[in-house]
Amino acid sequence: MGGLDRAAAILGAFNTTHRELTLAALVQRSGLPRSTTHRTADKMIRLGWLDKPGERYRIGNRLFEISSLAPIRHELREAVLPFLQDLHHAAHTTVQLGVLDGTQILVVERISGHLPMPMLSQTGGTIPAYCSALGRAILAYSDAATVEAVLAAGLPPRTPRTLTSAVAVLRELTAIPDRGWAVDREEGNIGISCVAAPIFDPLGKCVAALSVTGPSKSVRADRIGPAVRLAAAAASRAYSTRR
Known part of the structure; x- marks a missing residue:
C-alpha cells in the first residue's frame, strides 16, 4: 500500500x-x-x-x-445558496442541497435555523437515494443504468413507511416529472417529511436537488411543492449562467 x-x-x-x-x-x-x-x-x-x-x-x-475549490462547492453551492435561503425564509424549516454520489445523496448544504432536527444528515453526510426526496428528484431524471444501480444496492426499510420494492420506487420516480417535485413521506424518519425538486445544468442534465424537510404536519407536498419547484427552477437558471 x-x-x-x-x-x-x-x-x-x-x-x-x-x-x-x-x-x-x-x-x-x-x-x-x-x-x-x-x-x-x-x-x-x-x-x-x-x-x-x-x-x-x-x-x-x-x-x-x-x-472549497471543488466545483460542487464553489460553483453549485454558490449559485444555489441564495435560493435555499429564500426557501428557508418562506418555509421556516430545514432546507438542503444534495447531489448523487454513487447510490447515496451527499448533502452539500443545509440550513436548519432554530428548529433542531438532529436525525437529519449534516452537511457532508449522506442519505440513501432510493428513499429520500432529494434522491428521487435526481433519479427521476437519471439514466436507466444509474437507477438500476441504486435499486440493485438494496432497499432496506428505514421506517415502516419506506418503499422497499423496486416497482414501488419506479412508480414514484415516474410521477415526478409531471408533478415537478419528489416526496418522502416519513420514509427516512417517522414524523419527518421532505419535498424536493431537481436542479439542471445548461445541457439539461440533472446535477442536484434542493429540498424542504421538517415535521410532516407542516411539510405538506400540496402546499410547499410549488415553492420548491420554483426555487429549483430559479437555481437552475442561476447555476447555468455560471457555467
Whole structure:
C-alpha cells in the first residue's frame, strides 16, 4: 500500500459521526497497523491534512481550504445558496442541497435555523437515494443504468413507511416529472417529511436537488411543492449562467 493509499485510509476513517478520533480508534477504523497509522498521521499533520490539538485527531484546515475549490462547492453551492435561503425564509424549516454520489445523496448544504432536527444528515453526510426526496428528484431524471444501480444496492426499510420494492420506487420516480417535485413521506424518519425538486445544468442534465424537510404536519407536498419547484427552477437558471 502506497503513501496516498494509507492517507486515504486514514481520511476515510472520519465521517459525520466520527469527527475526532484517538489513535486507537484511527487504527481500528482505518485498518492500518498502529505504527503505520501513527507515522502517516504525523506526516499528514505536518501537511495540514490532519490536526491534533489534544489527544484526538481531526481533519485539518488545509483540506477544508482545498475542498472549497471543488466545483460542487464553489460553483453549485454558490449559485444555489441564495435560493435555499429564500426557501428557508418562506418555509421556516430545514432546507438542503444534495447531489448523487454513487447510490447515496451527499448533502452539500443545509440550513436548519432554530428548529433542531438532529436525525437529519449534516452537511457532508449522506442519505440513501432510493428513499429520500432529494434522491428521487435526481433519479427521476437519471439514466436507466444509474437507477438500476441504486435499486440493485438494496432497499432496506428505514421506517415502516419506506418503499422497499423496486416497482414501488419506479412508480414514484415516474410521477415526478409531471408533478415537478419528489416526496418522502416519513420514509427516512417517522414524523419527518421532505419535498424536493431537481436542479439542471445548461445541457439539461440533472446535477442536484434542493429540498424542504421538517415535521410532516407542516411539510405538506400540496402546499410547499410549488415553492420548491420554483426555487429549483430559479437555481437552475442561476447555476447555468455560471457555467
